[in-house]
């Protein structure tokens with residue numbers, strides 16, 4: 493299956509299929525002829541699949557493997573990778589391949605977006621979550637205090653999503669990726685949401701054809717939004733549903749202590765509760781809680797966090813405007829909007845959530 497992504501800076505395709513990794517090198521060589529290729533991956537993915545990708549090229553590419561996990565989305569690793577590019581004499585005709593989940597995609601994409609002021613790159617995602625991170629061109633590293641603070645918009649040349657690779661993904665990583673898929677239903681497509689609800693009573697038993705359909709549809713919804721607003725001047729902010737709090741939780745706990753998607757699931761519940769303060773629509777929050785609890789999510793704020801500290805972190809969100817926190821809320825299921833929200837209200841809700849934990 494192919495999904496077209498049309499942004500103002502680039503048009504490209506995402507291919508979603510089973511077994512496409514075995515031909516990925518040839519596909520990349522045809523799509524993006526280059527003076528040299530560099531594959532960036534992490535140790536978990538490299539141990540399982542790097543030889544398959546490397547041997548699919550007609551000429552051996554360079555490889556660079558980082559430690560698995562969010563800690564690798566740092567300036568330190570960014571610098572090591574950029575230095576490696578120079579050491580291997582990558583030039584402006586070279587192509588970088590991000591082979592991994594969102595961490596590798598964001599890191600390698602940021603190096604690609606900045607090395608020699610920008611070289612081409614290709615996303616070869618290996619996690620469910622990477623249906624989101626591999627599309628749309630947001631690439632970045634974290635600052636210790638805040639997620640994705642230093643980055644650029646740099647679209648890939650193509651996305652090659654082999655759903656077969658998801659077979660080795662740990663269950664909590666399925667949960668992480670699935671939260672971002674459901675997010676797309678909440679903000680933009682109520683019928684997709686209903687289909688997900690029907691089709692995914694358990695994460696470990698999604699049939700192969702439904703999995704491909706789900707990933708392709710999620711990419712198509714994201715592509716539609718990014719196509720309308722590549723640089724987040726408006727509607728793209730809706731993709732941040734649940735993220736203002738999620739990013740605060742991730743930074744406050746320390747990167748890698750909770751998966752991104754599991755933090756987003758908590759953030760979405762919080763945003764649901766906040767949305768209910770401003771609408772009379774039935775957002776069916778209880779349905780979400782019941783469904784996600786059955787799938788093994790813990791939607792409560794992690795114990796031990798401070799409401800004041802979370803609020804302070806939320807202020808460094810990229811949507812903040814003149815010191816005011818801007819939240820993505822739901823008008824109804826399938827329709828989002830942004831709203832400046834008074835911090836006293838946010839604090840009240842955070843304290844209520846944390847109080848319920850003791």
Ligand SMILES: NC(=O)c1ccc[n+]([C@@H]2O[C@H](COP(=O)([O-])OP(=O)(O)OC[C@H]3O[C@@H](n4cnc5c(N)ncnc54)[C@H](O)[C@@H]3O)[C@@H](O)[C@H]2O)c1
Nearest residue numbers: 536560561593594595618619621624625630657660661752
């Ligand atoms: N750029 C964007 O638009 C965007 C969108 C969403 C999330 N993100 C970012 O993506 C990151 C999270 O990405 P992620 O959830 O993919 O995390 P990740 O890249 O850390 O991967 C999760 C874990 O799964 C392992 N793994 C990857 N593929 C595997 C496979 N096929 N089999 C077995 N193990 C495998 C990894 O080694 C890692 O331990 C966060 O930093 C988040 O901020 C970016």
Ligand SMILES: O=C(O)C(=O)C[C@@H](O)[C@H](O)[C@H](O)COP(=O)(O)O
Nearest residue numbers: 624628630639640728731732735810
């Ligand atoms: O693509 C987007 O736009 C998103 O917001 C997708 C999010 O799922 C993703 O986590 C993104 O990296 C968040 O971006 P940020 O600008 O809030 O850091």
Ligand SMILES: [Zn+2]
Nearest residue numbers: 672735752756
């Ligand atoms: Zn996200």
